[in-house]
Every structure is written in structure tokens, then in C-alpha cells.
Amino acid sequence: MATFKVLAAHEESKKGELSIEVGDDVDRVKDIGNGWVLGRNVRTGKTGLFPENCIDRATSVTRSIVRRVTKRKPSLxxxxxxxxxxxxxxxxxxxxNEDVPLKNSxxxxxxxxxxxxxxxxxxxxxxxxxxxxxxxxxxxxxxxxxxxxxxxxxxxxxxxxxxxxxxxxSEENQFRLMKTIWRISLAILATGILYMLLYFSFGFNALDAGYLMIGMFIFFMVGLVFFKLIRCVILLMVPNLFTGRGRALFLSIITGILLAGPAINIANNTDELSTSLGCTADLIYNQTQALRKQLEEPLYQLARKLRSYMYELRLLIDGITTALQPLTNALSTFSNAVQTAIDEVSKLSDVCINLFDIYVS
Incomplete structure (x- = not known):
């Protein structure tokens, strides 16, 4: 129920009005029109009428707008x-009644x-x-x-x-179905908490954490349903969650959840950066290979031209050699004939010298 503060005092002057003082609290306020409201003074416990402008009703936007539009002063x-x-x-x-005396205006x-x-x-x-x-x-x-x-x-x-x-x-052999459902629910809850801890705090992959939690769920379910010792251990662990260690565990889980997003974002950004650097390195290597091929192409062209020139020169030399072969053979024959002539002339010279020596002697 709304309570309003009194901003201006009002004294009870007629029957049904309410006396209020500055600082009083008024509740159960109801508008009756013409700028007057009905309410109860919390301090005195009395109920009555008083002007609306005596209390703080700034929160009533509709009444403020109506009052500004109409601009009517409070009056009974x-x-x-x-x-x-x-x-x-x-x-x-x-x-x-004719006996009643008439009165003036x-x-x-x-x-x-x-x-x-x-x-x-x-x-x-x-x-x-x-x-x-x-x-x-x-x-x-x-x-x-x-x-x-x-x-x-x-x-x-x-x-x-x-x-x-x-x-x-209850006894162990009573309400077995309800106890089994309750224990399986506890196993699901414990497995879910461990899954959140592995996934958000320790950074396990969702699939790996799921595989681990399947085994843990089977362990918890069998232990809670069939073994009293495991149930006792888990029930003793539950109060520790509300101690300083439990709060530290929850804070670590919350911290892991809060830091998981930025850490995953940083890892994704690092992966994207390494991929970008790898693409840049591949681009530089491809450009270097293209530049090397462009630089080697003139050398290959020069080598091909030199090879072509050498082949043409060899063909020319072979043609000249083939053309000069008869001349070479003729010169060889002429040289042999000249040598034979020289040998014959030498022999004749020796004979002449011998005859001359014989004649002189």
C-alpha cells in the first residue's frame, strides 16, 4: 500500500476533515475530486478528508497532468x-404549510x-x-x-x-523406488557439476568431458544405489560445499566460467593469427618462386640461344670439313708425289756425286 509524505499542514475545520502535520505519513489515499482526497494518518490512525496538495504525490503523473490542464483550486x-x-x-x-412564516431573501x-x-x-x-x-x-x-x-x-x-x-x-528396505530415483537424481546432479567444472574451469573439450562424465555417472549411480559407504561419503561432502572450501570451489567454478569466454576468444584469435601468418608466409614463398622463375627465364633463353648457335656452328664446320675433304685428299696425294720426287732426285743426286767423284779421281 502506498504511503505519502505530508508537505503542508492542514487543521480540521469541519466534520469529516483530517488534521495532518508536516512530516506525517498518510496511506490509503483515495481521490474524491475537486482537489480533495480521503486518507488515513499513520501517526494518529484517524481517517478523513484533506487537500491533495498537502501531500507529495509527484509519482502520480496522470493526476499531475489533469491538475495542470484543469487548473482548479481545491474546494469542498x-x-x-x-x-x-x-x-x-x-x-x-x-x-x-401555511403556518410557517415566510423569510426574506x-x-x-x-x-x-x-x-x-x-x-x-x-x-x-x-x-x-x-x-x-x-x-x-x-x-x-x-x-x-x-x-x-x-x-x-x-x-x-x-x-x-x-x-x-x-x-x-526410513528403513533401508522401505520406499526403494523413491530412494532409487532420488539417488539417481543425485548422481545426475553430481555428474553435471563435475562436467561444468571440467569444461569451464579446466578447459576440457566438450566431447572428452562428456566421455569422462559417462563413466563417472555410472560410478555414482551404482555407488549411490547399492553402496551405503559411498552415500555416507557424499552426504559428508555436501556440508563442505557451504564452508569456506565450498565457497572457494564455487568461486573457482564461477571464475573459470567467467574466464572461459575470454580465454577461448584469445585462443581463437591466436589460431586465426597463426593461420594468417601461415598464409602470409605461403604468399611470400609463392611470390619469391614466381620472381625466381622470372629471373631465371632470361638465362634459360640465353642458354637455349647459345646452344642453338653452337649447333649451327657445328653444322657449318661439318659442312666445311666435308667440302674440303677432297682437297685435303688431293693435297695429301700431291704431298706424297712430291716426297717421292724428292726421294728420286736425292737418289739421282747421290749417283751423280758418286760418278763425279769417280771421274775426278
């Missing part, structure tokens, strides 16, 4: 159909004002009564809801205690 209601009806009845009763206007003021007080009192009735009805409904909540809590506590007895305090 002075006119209404019931007031006119009362005045008409009064006039009718006066006209029917000033006395009649003062009577009208008095009737209007009394009627305003009656309207305020009736509205206050209606609000109090609505408050009583709301309190009755609230008490019914509280009673239902208490009954539901009692039933829940009974079910929890019954479940506690069946799972923890």
Missing part, C-alpha cells in the same frame, strides 16, 4: 443533485448555505463510511488469503517432512 463540493432536492423539498414543505440564502454545508458533511461522512467498509472488506479478503497461505505452508511443511522421512529416516 457545494453543489449537487441531493442539495437541490433538499431545497426543493424544503420549499415544497413551506408552500404546503437574506435569511433564505443563509439557510441554503447552512443546508449545503450540512449536506457536504453528510457526503464526506458517507464516503468515509464507504471507504471504511471497503477497507474492512479488503482486510477480510487479506485475512482469508493469509489463512490460505498458512494452510498451504502447513501442507507444504507436512509434505517436506514426509519426504524427508521417506528419503532419509
Amino acid at each position: 463540493p457545494t453543489k449537487g443533485p441531493k442539495v437541490r432536492l433538499l431545497l426543493d423539498n424544503r420549499k415544497e414543505s413551506v408552500s404546503n 437574506s435569511e433564505e440564502s443563509s439557510d441554503n448555505v447552512a443546508v449545503q454545508q450540512n449536506h457536504s458533511g453528510d457526503v464526506v461522512a458517507s464516503k468515509q463510511t464507504n471507504v471504511e467498509r471497503s477497507f474492512d472488506f479488503m482486510k477480510y479478503e487479506y485475512d482469508k488469503i493469509q489463512e490460505r497461505v498458512r494452510k498451504a505452508a502447513k501442507v507444504t511443511r507436512g509434505k517436506v517432512s514426509d519426504l524427508n522421512y521417506k528419503l532419509l529416516k
Whole structure:
């Protein structure tokens, strides 16, 4: 229920109004129109009417907008159909009763004002009564809801205690199906916690962690269902989760979960960087090979041209050799003939010399 602070004091001047002071708290506020509201002073416990501008209702945006648009000053209601009806009845009763003395206009206007003021007080009192009735009805409904909540809590506590007895305090051979389901659920929970610890804190692969947890689940399930010693060990481990070590374990898991994202991101960035560097190295190698081939191509062309020139020169030399072969043979024959002639001339010279020597002697 909303409570509002009193910003301006208001003294009770008429029946049905509420006295409030600066700093008081007002709740159960209900707008009745013309700038007046109905509410209860928390300090005094009284309920009544007071101007709306005496309390802080800045949170009511709709009322603020309406007040700005209308710009109507707070004033108690002075006119209404019931007031006119009362005045008409009064006039009718006066006209029917001839013994009642007639009054002048000033006395009649003062009577009208008095009737209007009394009627305003009656309207305020009736509205206050209606609000109090609505408050009583709301309190009755609230008490019914509280009673239902208490009954539901009692039933829940009974079910929890019954479940506690069946799972923890009953004999070993009682409620076997429920205990088996409970133990398998504990095995699943423990396996899930270990899986999160392996995956997020220790950085295991999801598939590897899953394979490990399958074996751990089988171990936990068999141990919790069939072996009392393992159940005792696990039940003794549960309170440690709420000690300093347990908090340290949960903090390590939370830290691992928080750091897993940046670590995986850094690993992915490093992988992408190494791949990029490998692509750059391959590009540099390919460009170097292309440049080497471009540099070697002129040398290969020069070697091919030299080989072609050598082949052509060899063909030319072979042609010249083939063309000069008869001349060489003729010169060889001529040289042999000349040598034979020289030998014959030498022999003839020797004979002449011998004959000359014989003749001289």
C-alpha cells in the first residue's frame, strides 16, 4: 500500500476533515475530486478528508497532468443533485404549510448555505463510511488469503517432512523406488557439476568431458544405489560445499566460467593469427618462386640461344670439313708425289756425286 509524505499542514475545520502535520505519513489515499482526497494518518490512525496538495504525490503523473490542464483550486463540493432536492423539498414543505412564516431573501440564502454545508458533511461522512467498509472488506479478503497461505505452508511443511522421512529416516528396505530415483537424481546432479567444472574451469573439450562424465555417472549411480559407504561419503561432502572450501570451489567454478569466454576468444584469435601468418608466409614463398622463375627465364633463353648457335656452328664446320675433304685428299696425294720426287732426285743426286767423284779421281 502506498504511503505519502505530508508537505503542508492542514487543521480540521469541519466534520469529516483530517488534521495532518508536516512530516506525517498518510496511506490509503483515495481521490474524491475537486482537489480533495480521503486518507488515513499513520501517526494518529484517524481517517478523513484533506487537500491533495498537502501531500507529495509527484509519482502520480496522470493526476499531475489533469491538475495542470484543469487548473482548479481545491474546494469542498457545494453543489449537487441531493442539495437541490433538499431545497426543493424544503420549499415544497413551506408552500404546503401555511403556518410557517415566510423569510426574506437574506435569511433564505443563509439557510441554503447552512443546508449545503450540512449536506457536504453528510457526503464526506458517507464516503468515509464507504471507504471504511471497503477497507474492512479488503482486510477480510487479506485475512482469508493469509489463512490460505498458512494452510498451504502447513501442507507444504507436512509434505517436506514426509519426504524427508521417506528419503532419509526410513528403513533401508522401505520406499526403494523413491530412494532409487532420488539417488539417481543425485548422481545426475553430481555428474553435471563435475562436467561444468571440467569444461569451464579446466578447459576440457566438450566431447572428452562428456566421455569422462559417462563413466563417472555410472560410478555414482551404482555407488549411490547399492553402496551405503559411498552415500555416507557424499552426504559428508555436501556440508563442505557451504564452508569456506565450498565457497572457494564455487568461486573457482564461477571464475573459470567467467574466464572461459575470454580465454577461448584469445585462443581463437591466436589460431586465426597463426593461420594468417601461415598464409602470409605461403604468399611470400609463392611470390619469391614466381620472381625466381622470372629471373631465371632470361638465362634459360640465353642458354637455349647459345646452344642453338653452337649447333649451327657445328653444322657449318661439318659442312666445311666435308667440302674440303677432297682437297685435303688431293693435297695429301700431291704431298706424297712430291716426297717421292724428292726421294728420286736425292737418289739421282747421290749417283751423280758418286760418278763425279769417280771421274775426278
